[in-house]
Amino acid sequence: MRESPGFTAIVVLSVLTVIEYFVSAEAVAGAFFWLLIISIAKAAIILVAFMHLRNIFGNEHS
Amino acid sequence: MTVTDAPPLEHGVSRIKINRIGLWLFFLSEAMLFAGLIAIRFSLLGTEVDEAVSQSIGLVITVILLASSYTAFRAEHAAHKGDQAAMVQYLWATLILGTIFLGGVAFEWYEAFMEFPPGTAFGTVFFTMTGIHAFHVITGLIFLTVLIRNAKAGRYADDSWPVEAGVKYWHFVDIVWVFFYPVLYLI
Amino acid sequence: MNIVRGLIGGAVGYILGAALLMTIRVATGARAWEVESVSAGAWMFALIGWLLAVGVWRYWAREWFGLELVPYTTTGWRRYLDFDTDHKVIGIQYLVKFLTMFFMAGLFAMLMRYELMDNGEALLDSGRYNAIMSLHGTMMVFVAVAATVGAFGNFVVPIMIGADDMAFPRLNALSFWLIPPVLIALTVSFVSGGYDTGWTGYAPLSVESDVGGLFFNLAFFTLGLSSIIGALNIIVTVVTMRAKGMNWMRLPIFVWSIFVTSILSLIFTQFIALAMLMVVLDRTAGMVFFDPASGGDPLLYQHIFWFYSHPAVYIMILPAFGITLEIISHFSRKPLFGYKWAVGGLLGIMGMSMFVWAHHMFTSGMAEALRKPFLASTELISIPTGMIFLSAVGTLWLGKIRLELPMLFALAVLFNFLIGGITGVFLADVPVDIQLQDTYFVVAHLHYVVLGGGIFGLFAAIYYWFPKMTGRMMNDRLGKIHFWWMMVGFNVTFLPMFIVGLQGMNRRVADYTPDLVGTNRVISMAGFFLGTSFVVFLYNFIYSWIKGAKAPANPWGARTLEWQVPSPPPHENFEVPPIILADPYGYGEPDSDHADLGIGTLPKIQETVEA
Numbered sequence: 001m002r003e004s005p006g007f008t009a010i011v012v013l014s015v016l017t018v019i020e021y022f023v024s025a026e027a028v029a030g031a032f033f034w035l036l037i038i039s040i041a042k043a044a045i046i047l048v049a050f051m052h053l054r055n056i057f058g059n060e061h062s
Numbered sequence: 063m064t065v066t067d068a069p070p071l072e073h074g075v076s077r078i079k080i081n082r083i084g085l086w087l088f089f090l091s092e093a094m095l096f097a098g099l100i101a102i103r104f105s106l107l108g109t110e111v112d113e114a115v116s117q118s119i120g121l122v123i124t125v126i127l128l129a130s131s132y133t134a135f136r137a138e139h140a141a142h143k144g145d146q147a148a149m150v151q152y153l154w155a156t157l158i159l160g161t162i163f164l165g166g167v168a169f170e171w172y173e174a175f176m177e178f179p180p181g182t183a184f185g186t187v188f189f190t191m192t193g194i195h196a197f198h199v200i201t202g203l204i205f206l207t208v209l210i211r212n213a214k215a216g217r218y219a220d221d222s223w224p225v226e227a228g229v230k231y232w233h234f235v236d237i238v239w240v241f242f243y244p245v246l247y248l249i
Numbered sequence: 250m251n252i253v254r255g256l257i258g259g260a261v262g263y264i265l266g267a268a269l270l271m272t273i274r275v276a277t278g279a280r281a282w283e284v285e286s287v288s289a290g291a292w293m294f295a296l297i298g299w300l301l302a303v304g305v306w307r308y309w310a311r312e313w314f315g316l317e318l319v320p321y322t323t324t325g326w327r328r329y330l331d332f333d334t335d336h337k338v339i340g341i342q343y344l345v346k347f348l349t350m351f352f353m354a355g356l357f358a359m360l361m362r363y364e365l366m367d368n369g370e371a372l373l374d375s376g377r378y379n380a381i382m383s384l385h386g387t388m389m390v391f392v393a394v395a396a397t398v399g400a401f402g403n404f405v406v407p408i409m410i411g412a413d414d415m416a417f418p419r420l421n422a423l424s425f426w427l428i429p430p431v432l433i434a435l436t437v438s439f440v441s442g443g444y445d446t447g448w449t450g451y452a453p454l455s456v457e458s459d460v461g462g463l464f465f466n467l468a469f470f471t472l473g474l475s476s477i478i479g480a481l482n483i484i485v486t487v488v489t490m491r492a493k494g495m496n497w498m499r500l501p502i503f504v505w506s507i508f509v510t511s512i513l514s515l516i517f518t519q520f521i522a523l524a525m526l527m528v529v530l531d532r533t534a535g536m537v538f539f540d541p542a543s544g545g546d547p548l549l550y551q552h553i554f555w556f557y558s559h560p561a562v563y564i565m566i567l568p569a570f571g572i573t574l575e576i577i578s579h580f581s582r583k584p585l586f587g588y589k590w591a592v593g594g595l596l597g598i599m600g601m602s603m604f605v606w607a608h609h610m611f612t613s614g615m616a617e618a619l620r621k622p623f624l625a626s627t628e629l630i631s632i633p634t635g636m637i638f639l640s641a642v643g644t645l646w647l648g649k650i651r652l653e654l655p656m657l658f659a660l661a662v663l664f665n666f667l668i669g670g671i672t673g674v675f676l677a678d679v680p681v682d683i684q685l686q687d688t689y690f691v692v693a694h695l696h697y698v699v700l701g702g703g704i705f706g707l708f709a710a711i712y713y714w715f716p717k718m719t720g721r722m723m724n725d726r727l728g729k730i731h732f733w734w735m736m737v738g739f740n741v742t743f744l745p746m747f748i749v750g751l752q753g754m755n756r757r758v759a760d761y762t763p764d765l766v767g768t769n770r771v772i773s774m775a776g777f778f779l780g781t782s783f784v785v786f787l788y789n790f791i792y793s794w795i796k797g798a799k800a801p802a803n804p805w806g807a808r809t810l811e812w813q814v815p816s817p818p819p820h821e822n823f824e825v826p827p828i829i830l831a832d833p834y835g836y837g838e839p840d841s842d843h844a845d846l847g848i849g850t851l852p853k854i855q856e857t858v859e860a
Contacts, residue, residue: 005135005136005139006132006135006136006139007132009132009135010128010129010131010132013128013131014125014128017121017124017125017128017243020243020244020248021117021121021248023248024244024247024248024249025117031248031249032109032249035244035248035249036244038244039240039241039244042240043237043240043241046131046233046236046237046240047237049135050131050132050134050135050233051230051233051234055082056079056082056083056086075489075490079489080416080485080489080490083485083488083489084416084417084481084482084485087481087484087485087515088481090515090516091477091481091515091516091518091519092519094516094517094519094520095519095520095522095523098519098520098523098553098556099523102523102527102538102549102553105546105549105552106538106544106545106546106549107544179535180534180535180536180537181535181536181537181543182537182543182544183537183543183544183545184544185536186530186536186537186538186544186545189534189536190526190527190530190536190538194526208313208314211314211315212313212315215315217315
């Protein structure tokens with residue numbers, strides 16, 4: 001696979017979304033809890049991988 | 063006083079960092095608005111979801127918005143590397159995906175008016191949450207349009223901060239949807 | 250003129266927005282013109298139009314479209330009417346704007362006291378009384394929330410931390426220029442019949458009120474927008490723009506208080522925006538947030554509203570605490586007692602303020618299980634408040650106290666807030682609160698906190714920083730007359746209100762039982778007495794600004810940075826960036842200086858004090 005920043009992140013995000021969908025559709029036990037965990041994980045991925053959350057604590061560029 | 067011998071502050075915070083902190087604080091503030099909306103949703107509806115929401119539209123627009131976040135990320139990446147052409151292409155891709163998302167929401171609204179109008183509890187929550195989110199998507203699209211227009215004039219060759227800000231805002235809108243999607247469609 | 254241009258821009262925005270909305274309404278088969286639905290949406294367009302016309306377009310937005318910016322050439326007093334980005338100009342703009350609002354709201358209070366001189370209807374019928382009562386409350390809350398932060402947070406904070414301006418000067422100007430539309434919306438609301446919900450605007454009454462209620466919602470929404478932007482700016486400024494050596498434990502306590510206040514407004518103001526938005530949606534879009542028949546919940550409004558509005562009480566009072574501590578240290582010639590504990594108190598109040606909101610709702614019918622936790626959390630919050638009081642009293646102890654005007658007001662804050670705070674403990678107690686809810690006891694309590702604490706703090710700040718802001722001294726004799734007049738008038742007005750409250754006089758009602766006539770006469774007379782004290786202030790304020798004696802750079806002999814620069818400060822505040830050497834309150838330490846201004850003219854503070 002050629003060097004492609006962010007690609008892994010978007011693949012993981014898509015997989016998580018599909019899992020989310022099936023957790024709901026199949027009415028897995030404790031669905032609410034799992035959906036919460038998955039949402040937080042997705043948000044964390046976007047924050048860290050896409051939005052460079054760490055940048056505000058350091059001084060380096062991009 | 064004991065405080066006098068504390069070490070002096072590392073001085074000289076760069077402009078871009080000042081801007082970044084401002085932007086993140088704005089996100090923090092906005093996050094409270096969306097958190098409030100989610101709290102209202104659980105307060106009024108418990109964990110009910112109306113059967114009539116279209117699961118297929120929900121899944122499709124969610125994936126589209128996530129994909130637009132990826133293209134936005136690539137646009138910022140290109141901007142930092144100084145690749146103006148790629149940046150404009152990715153901004154266009156983001157703009158188009160965002161517009162499709164908005165179209166999906168509009169279509170969903172059209173259906174929703176029949177099934178659960180604003181005069182029902184679920185309709186009230188659904189239209190308010192998707193509406194406020196769509197408002198943010200629209201402002202994001204306007205932001206992207208201005209970016210594309212100015213990028214063609216070569217304005218961001220030296221200073222990529224506006225691109226970074228627009229892209230970060232877009233990611234933020236995406237994160238909001240990451241939480242809204244399960245709350246409105248799945249649970 | 251700029252304001253005329255802004256009004257035209259706002260009108261054009263309104264018309265464009267209305268046209269757009271009416272087109273959509275016609276397309277969806279609704280009646281084209283419906284005043285509330287159209288106005289609510291068009292208001293947003295009017296705001297954008299106003300902002301663009303008032304200066305955002307010329308000095309800012311043109312560059313988004315690749316156009317040249319209009320160079321800013323306004324000079325002299327006209328800068329105060331223009332989209333100026335200097336934080337000192339913006340501070341004075343805020344001050345004048347909110348003082349105007351304060352006096353207007355004060356006049357409404359006079360009307361209310363006139364009506365309440367006797368039982369039965371005198372001047373106003375109950376509808377009109379309610380409209381005036383609501384407008385008085387709303388405007389005073391706006392003043393208390395935004396006046397001190399807007400005026401002194403803008404003017405003084407950047408100088409105190411050694412910065413040349415705020416972090417985002419244009420955003421700062423924008424946050425001020427959102428304030429005039431607030432006043433316009435309130436005026437429209439009043440002209441179109443007012444609203445009778447009080448400043449709290451509880452649903453479902455607010456959903457059913459006349460069109461005036463809608464403009465109240467829009468005004469509050471707009472003020473919220475302005476506070477969020479202003480708070481964000483102050484936080485970033487304090488975090489990033491401090492001068493070299495100004496570390497967190499050397500910040501003047503006033504900067505800390507404004508910083509903490511700004512964090513509160515940044516986080517919680519979103520909830521008032523949300524509450525207002527929900528009411529507007531219920532009114533205009535047929536939604537049912539607060540309609541129990543369709544699955545809504547009226548209590549939801551109170552939860553969301555107080556989740557903002559209780560922290561908002563601290564947004565009103567914390568800047569006053571900051572000013573009080575600041576002034577007490579400088580005028581007792583002593584280091585601030587327990588500086589770290591005072592900062593801890595401010596942070597403690599900030600942290601706890603989000604867990605106390607439901608004490609406003611003990612009688613609302615919320616789940617009974619919520620009562621005890623909120624009783625406990627409310628009473629716990631008096632601990633950090635007590636730390637601040639301890640710091641104030643400890644600083645006074647054995648100090649070389651100089652009873653100058655700002656000091657008198659600062660001491661009055663302590664006195665009044667003590668009464669307000671202690672009666673707050675009564676009201677936090679569930680059984681007492683059930684008895685006293687919606688009586689004048691609550692009115693007296695909240696006025697002791699907000700007027701006796703917050704507004705007295707505002708006046709302390711005005712008297713303290715007036716020489717710095719205008720370059721002229723306030724007349725001391727008139728100031729002292731004003732102080733004693735206001736202090737006596739205030740206490741004689743509001744202390745008896747505790748008594749009539751205990752006797753069962755209901756608030757927000759134009760009438761009362763005949764046995765309370767005597768006390769109410771006293772209250773009204775004292776109220777008029779209090780009202781006239783501001784005539785003295787206003788005369789002094791205007792006269793001193795124009796003809797007062799020239800102020801020296803440091804009339805109070807204070808150590809903080811703003812007094813080390815000329816009065817009024819030059820455009821860039823400091824000739825070279827200052828370097829902070831020690832904490833700001835090191836009184837009594839020989840040869841210690843707060844800062845090195847790099848110009849070799851550092852005034853020897855200790856000497857000026859002894860002289």
